[in-house]
Amino acid sequence: MEFCDECGSMMKTEGDHWVCGSCGHEQARADAKTEQAQMVTTEGxxxxxxxxxxxxxxxxxxxxxxxxxxxxxxxxxxxxxxxxxxxxxxxxxxxxxxxxxxxxxxxx
Missing domain, CATH: 2.20.25.10 (N-terminal domain of TfIIb)
Structure with missing residues (x-):
């Protein structure tokens, strides 16, 4: 999940870009490996x-x-x-x- 740097709204994916539904701001998506490496799940x-x-x-x-x-x-x-x-x-x-x-x- 990404949030818009311009207005703070939640962004949606369109192809290889994130697009803000509120203001239309676009930014490139990182590849799946990079996104997956940034997520950390811990127990307790x-x-x-x-x-x-x-x-x-x-x-x-x-x-x-x-x-x-x-x-x-x-x-x-x-x-x-x-x-x-x-x-x-x-x-x-x-x-x-x-x-x-x-x-x-x-x-x-």
Missing amino acids: QEHSEVVDVTEAEERGLPTSTEHCPKCDNDRAYYYMQQIRAADESETRFFICTECEHKWREDDN
């Missing part, structure tokens, strides 16, 4: 996910004033991820900027 993603904190600023992860339960630092990187059913809220993950401890916060 929540338990095996690795977040490299040293690259958090380069990745643009925002920070918050959450207190780390391990070292009581008052700054943490955060991101949100949908790990439950689609009709439930996202889970917030925090990573301490000092000790790199990772914890999560669910809405109950």
Whole structure:
């Protein structure tokens, strides 16, 4: 699946091009081997996910004033991820900027 760089709408395939149904923008499709190589499927993603904190600023992860339960630092990187059913809220993950401890916060 591709999204249009111009308007953000979902694009459709037409031959060897992606075409936006909204604005008509076209772009060349990568070959099937390249597309297949970019897809990653993991089991138990929540338990095996690795977040490299040293690259958090380069990745643009925002920070918050959450207190780390391990070292009581008052700054943490955060991101949100949908790990439950689609009709439930996202889970917030925090990573301490000092000790790199990772914890999560669910809405109950």
